[in-house]
Amino acid sequence: MRNFILATTATLLFAGALSAAAGGVIQTKDGKSNTAYDIQAETVSGVIWDQERNRPGTKVKLWDLESVRYSGQAMDEYNGLARKLSGGQAARLIADAETVMKLEAPSGFDKDAWRRVQISCRYYLAMGRYLQGDWSTAQKELEDYIKECENPENLYTQNIIPRVTLNSKVTGRPVSNAGGLNRFYLDALETLGLVYLKQGDAKSATEKAFKPLQELAEGLSSQGDREYFDWGIRGLRASARYAEDQKDFKGAREAYDELTRVAVKKQGGKPSRTSYEAQLKGGFMQIREGDTRSAQARFYEAIKNWEDGHKTTRTAPPRTDWINPDLAYLTAGSYVGMGQVKAAGAKRAEEWAEALQNFSTSLAIFNADDELRSLALLGAANAAAQLAEMNKSSQATASNYAKLADKYLAELTQLLPKTKAASDESLPAIQKTINAYKGD
Numbered sequence: 001m002r003n004f005i006l007a008t009t010a011t012l013l014f015a016g017a018l019s020a021a022a023g024g025v026i027q028t029k030d031g032k033s034n035t036a037y038d039i040q041a042e043t044v045s046g047v048i049w050d051q052e053r054n055r056p057g058t059k060v061k062l063w064d065l066e067s068v069r070y071s072g073q074a075m076d077e078y079n080g081l082a083r084k085l086s087g088g089q090a091a092r093l094i095a096d097a098e099t100v101m102k103l104e105a106p107s108g109f110d111k112d113a114w115r116r117v118q119i120s121c122r123y124y125l126a127m128g129r130y131l132q133g134d135w136s137t138a139q140k141e142l143e144d145y146i147k148e149c150e151n152p153e154n155l156y157t158q159n160i161i162p163r164v165t166l167n168s169k170v171t172g173r174p175v176s177n178a179g180g181l182n183r184f185y186l187d188a189l190e191t192l193g194l195v196y197l198k199q200g201d202a203k204s205a206t207e208k209a210f211k212p213l214q215e216l217a218e219g220l221s222s223q224g225d226r227e228y229f230d231w232g233i234r235g236l237r238a239s240a241r242y243a244e245d246q247k248d249f250k251g252a253r254e255a256y257d258e259l260t261r262v263a264v265k266k267q268g269g270k271p272s273r274t275s276y277e278a279q280l281k282g283g284f285m286q287i288r289e290g291d292t293r294s295a296q297a298r299f300y301e302a303i304k305n306w307e308d309g310h311k312t313t314r315t316a317p318p319r320t321d322w323i324n325p326d327l328a329y330l331t332a333g334s335y336v337g338m339g340q341v342k343a344a345g346a347k348r349a350e351e352w353a354e355a356l357q358n359f360s361t362s363l364a365i366f367n368a369d370d371e372l373r374s375l376a377l378l379g380a381a382n383a384a385a386q387l388a389e390m391n392k393s394s395q396a397t398a399s400n401y402a403k404l405a406d407k408y409l410a411e412l413t414q415l416l417p418k419t420k421a422a423s424d425e426s427l428p429a430i431q432k433t434i435n436a437y438k439g440d
Helices: 002-019 073-079 081-086 090-102 111-132 135-150 185-198 202-223 226-245 249-266 273-289 292-312 325-344 349-365 370-390 395-415 427-437
Strands: 024-028 033-036 038-043 046-052 065-070
Touching (some): 033 046, 038 065, 185 226, 226 249, 226 273, 292 325, 349 370, 370 427
Antiparallel strands (some): 024 033
């Protein structure tokens, strides 16, 4: 009888071990919920899970994922971490992440599954520090998380994107099977770059975060999932904006040029609104560098295509592809860029008139976004003010140009007050010229 009881107990324990599974609910952005018998891994390749024992579910890609919730009362605090992060609840996020990291594995979690959950908690903890603006602590904890992810013992190896490698600049070691990294790894690299920028260290942001992020994104996209490029695009955009704010126009232009390349690659070699935006901004930076000749080449083709296409529509039915919203955006920005080129070297009234014509064409024909329109308004106001000054011998002409400049400046400061152009350092001088020549 005793042997029967022992055998039965052993059988039950063995069956319990077989049935142990980290189940839960995987919700996707289309509103659907998948009940998982076992959530096997959360990786940059996607969430890997079983519907039933030994019956795999369809891998959920990161951009389709809304949330992952594990079953079990002990997991309530973990399941609430994503909500606290999105809600900006830094203190609660940190406290709950630290609590979960101290817990023992709940029922259903084996050692590997629980370790993966705790690695994710490290990410949430670091993001809590980021929300608090504690940049140095956030940097340290993001790098601790990255190191844990890159530990070969923590890399998941089944059903991931194959042959993806990464040269880590945090640990200084190559990472094979990088498709098995924890699913927050891409976000962590992006945030690490932002943290370095917040501390004024653009070099480390690029070398330790944004470049490896781009390398990993390109590797993960090798199977056709071009959505991975979005992480690299965000990193390049942040790097370019930082360089621009620091008046490092060469660095900003190089970042925008790389962003153009990546955006085109994401679209399979075709341009997009993102690549057009980067192309234009790269040209604007080139003007600030003083290389107006090269900048002009960026804007010439779009303007020529527009003008040629517009002429054709007068005599024949237009081609269906001669203009679309993205090309209209590019053309509006190209007129702004050409106006800036003309203004950069203007010394005579005729040259300022050319600049004004380009700015006003962008404003009159296209309904561009706030940023482009604000730049066109600023350029037009400055050009009109310069023409008022150059025509001061004729009170009526000077007054007309000053009133025109006043009109552009009023729209800029009253309707688009939150744009960079609305707080440009040239505004006081433009206003002074307007006041001098406007008259009644």
